[in-house]
Amino acid sequence: MPSSRALSSCRSGLVAGVSLLSVAAAQAQTVPTPPASTTAVSLDTLTVTSTKTEEPAIDALSGTSVVTREQIRRLQPSRLSEVLRDVPGVTxxxxxxxxxxxxxxRGLQDFGxxxxLVDGARQNFQTSGHSANxxxxxxxELVGGVDITRGPTATIYGSGAIGGVVSFRTRSIDDILRPDETAGAVQKWSFGTNGQKFLNSTALGARIGTGADVFGQFVYRDNAPYRDGLGNLVRDTGNxxxxxxxxxxxxPAEGHEISGTALIQDFDFTNNGTSNAGARFNNAVQADTYTxxxxFARPDVALVDFNAKGYYSTTHNNLTFLNDTASGLYGNLGVRAGNRINYDIETTGFDVYNTARFDTWALSHALTIGGDAVFDRVRTTDIAGGFGSAFTPSGERTLAGAFIQDEVRxxxxxxxxxxxxxxxYDLSGGTYRSSGDRVSPKxxxxxxxxxxxxxxxxxxEGYRAPSITETLVQGIHPFPAFNILPNPNLxxxxxxxxxxxxxxxYNDVLKAGDTFRAKANIFNNNVxxxxxxxxxxxxxxxxxxxxIPASICAARPGRFPCVIPVRSFQYLNVSQAELSGVELEGAYDWGGGFVSLAATHTEGRDKSTRQTLLTVPPDRISATLGLRFLENSLTVGTRLTFVDSRLNVPSGATILATKGYSLVDLFASYTVNDRIRADxxxxxxxDKRYTQYLNLLPSPGLTAKAAISIKFATR
Incomplete structure (x- = not known):
């Protein structure tokens, strides 16, 4: 387990590490384009989240990282959190x-x-409880890559992103077919232990000359409840x-491209509250995204690189009450098995922009002008206690913006x-309405x-409008029965x-053909x-x-059963929150293997109370080492993760303090030929027992997964 002292000195260690890396690489030859065989250095992958113009992540003037499809295949994640823990600044x-x-x-989350983004469509689903908002x-298994920019530096990427942008690209035809292949399919089966029962993924696609292509994928996943590192069954963790x-x-013609996506996901699971002690509901979630x-882009038309996208995202969660054996609260309120709560959010939006490239004297410009809008519609219906409709109120919100950006070289x-x-922005619900606007520079x-x-x-600078819930939430907490008040003046x-x-x-650092990439940054964000x-x-x-109704306590304060002292709660504007930190990401690939490192140190506090912000994660260091054998057909390696403790949690918070922990993963991938691969x-x-900070339930213990992929293709 890493010591608190070692991880608390992460800031100085990162700065020193970057200095040493710079000195070590100073004698190497720089080469603009990495070798085609390099697959471990994800920083060479193109990103668009920083400026909307394509460039390798290593060239982005921001805290930008990319997760590739190869990394996802190697880790075989059941949740995206298993992949994102290797990205600095992201938990x-x-x-x-x-x-x-x-x-x-960087310590910021919730409420947008x-x-x-999923294929460019915003995901704005939110329900209130003791977990994330x-x-x-x-x-x-549906993800082809992840593009991340940290901080409010992606000014042109939509309203509200004061923490950053995470853009998921779903899989496409280029993920299964080589450029010289016209049609094919990839069939994957995966099995595992500790709740990882079965995964089936069937992907197929075809190219119709050079004028069109189509792609489809079907995924079925069956997970059972898992056991933690002590062998304890964590109930209701299957889905x-x-x-x-x-x-x-x-x-249809040179430079023109029309694209469309339809993603449908149906999740079924039973939820026993965030601590396995609440009312038990069956959840049927349908999450759909359409784009x-x-x-239009052509090399001979430098003034026009035009993009337009419209999208529709909807998340529908149908909860069916099963029982409430822990407290009997719902039964006392008359809720019966089969009563339902429905959460619906519909998000409709568009994003339009053009990049013009031109020169003025010795300066080269990439001038991007555009606009975007998002329309959120939340509808909650609740005949199972009323708490759902109180804490996730219905309402509507519109976010709209316009931007201009010039990249000058x-x-x-x-x-x-x-x-x-x-x-x-404009927000409304019931009798409440609020609006506002602002110009943010970069x-x-x-x-x-x-x-x-x-x-x-x-x-x-960044600008985030209040959410519907923050503004309109109003009701009585189930137990203890304190009031939560709306605040239309946020x-x-x-x-x-x-x-x-x-x-x-740098390339050719220690030997011919090797590749070294590193990014380091330090930030201070005052909100x-x-x-x-x-x-x-x-x-x-x-x-x-x-x-028991709270109203009876008006006449019996301090006498049984009215003996729990409480105060009401409300979303308020803190005068200022300050977040700062340092991040490091680096990778070295020498052909016969690769090594990567990511490290994060973040601090955050409410400047008026000097209290640490609850959402600031502990320090983390992760490293991956892989070795290639048998003419690169076999890759074996390990991933190490070291996380510091977070003990300074405010009293009364539902989030628990967590101890530091260390994790070791072992992986192997074998490519039998260009058609068969095993992972x-x-x-x-x-088999470490640990609980990730901000989570209330322990994470899985020892888990083994194996997968085989078989490809069929024609040329």
Whole structure:
């Protein structure tokens, strides 16, 4: 287990590490394009989340990372959290008896602070409880890659993303067919232990000349409840998924492309509350995403690189009450088996922009102008106690914006990115309504004093409108029965982020053909009007017995059964929250193997109370070592994860303090030929019992998974 002292010095260690890496690489030859055989260095993969213009992640002047399909295949994840823990600055929060997950970037999460996209469509589903307030449903077997930019530096990527942007690309025809193949299919089966029962994935596609292609995928996953590292069964952690994905691309003429996506996911699981002690519901979740896009881009038309996309995302959760043996609260309120709660959120949106490339004197420009809008509609119906409709209220919200950005290059050593974004929001529900707008600037300067090394500095602002729940939530907590009050006067959050970093890329460092990439950055993000739930008003007494109306305590304060002192709660604007930290990501591939490292140190506090923000994760270091044998057909390796403790949790918080822990995974991949591949992974190899910070249930113990993929293709 890593010591607290070792991990608490992560900031200075990261800075020193980057300095040593820079010195070690200074004598190497820089090569703009990495070798085609390099597959472990994901920083060479293209990203668009930083500026909407394609560039390798290593060249992005921001905290940008990419997760490739090869990394996902190697890890065989059952949840995306298993992949994202290798990304610096990114953690997740999960209720283990629900396959949904929330993403935390640099200590910020919930209510849209992290903009989560699936094929460009925003995922804005949210229900309130003792877990995350803003989750999404997406099975990792459907994912072809992940593109992440941390912090409010992606000014042009939509309203609210003061924490960052995480863009998931679902699988496509290029994930199963080589450029010279016209049609084919990939069939995958996976089996495992400790609840990982069975996975079937069938993907197929065809290219119709050069003018069109189609792709489809079917996924079925069956998971059972797992056991933690002590062998204890964690109840209600199984789930069943049936999903389908369809895509098409049509190219009617040179430079023109029309694309569409339809993703349907049906999850079925039983949920016994966030701590396995609440009311028990069966959940039937349908999460669908539909997109339709158009792009025109041709090398001979430099002033036009036009993109337009419209999308529709909907998440429907139908909960059927089963029982409440823990407290009997729901039964005392007259709720009976079969009563239902329905949560529905529909998100409709569009994103339109054009990038014009031109030169003025010695300056090269990439000028991007565009706009976007998002329309959220939340509908909650509740005949099972009324708590669902109280804490996830119905309402509507519109987010709209316009932006302009200019990426300017001078020679090979100077880059400047300047941008402005205008945001407007309008929110309504019942008798309440609020609105607001703002202009947010961004300026980034990148300087490359020597080939292979580029330093950058950024100042960027972000704007997040209050969510429907934060504004309109109103009701009585089940037990103890305190009030939660609405706040129609909430002001939007405004982030002010200062960030600096260095990108390092060299080839032929220690031997011919090797590749070294590294990114490091330090940031300070001050969020004005930060929204947090807080105790308000005087102390009053409520019943100590679940199901007794709180109204009886008006005449019996302090006398049995009215003996629990409480205060009401309300979402309020904190004067300012401050988050700061340092992140490091690096990889070295020498052909016969690869090694990668990611490290994160984040601090965050409410500047008025000096109290640490609850959502700030502990320090984390992860490393992966892989070796290739048999002419690169066999890869074996290990992944190590070290997480510090988080003990300074405010009293009364539902989130638990967690101890530090270390994890070891072992993996192997064997390519029999260009048609057959086998993968094996042993997760938590030493059967460690641990609970990830922000989660209330322990994570799985020792788990083994094996998969075989068979490909059929024609040329």
């Amino acid at each position: 997740t929060q999960e209720n283990q008896n629900d396959p949904a997950q929330a993403i935390n970037i 602070r992290v903009n989560v 803003g989750v999404f449903y997406l099975d990792p 069943e998924l049936t999903s389908g994905l369809a895509k098409f691309n049509i190219r 339709l896009g158009y792009r 001078y020679a090979t050593w100077l880059r400047v990115v300047g941008a402005l974004r205008y945001d407007h 300026i980034t300067v990148g300087v490359s004093p020597i080939p292979g090394v580029e330093f950058y500095g950024t100042y960027a 002001r939007p959050e405004i982030a002010h982020n200062v960030e600096g970093g260095v990108n390092i890329k 004005d009007n930060f929204i947090n739930i807080s105790a308000v008003g005087p102390t009053y007494f409520v019943p100590a017995i679940a199901g 094996f992974i042993l997760q938590n190899a030493f």
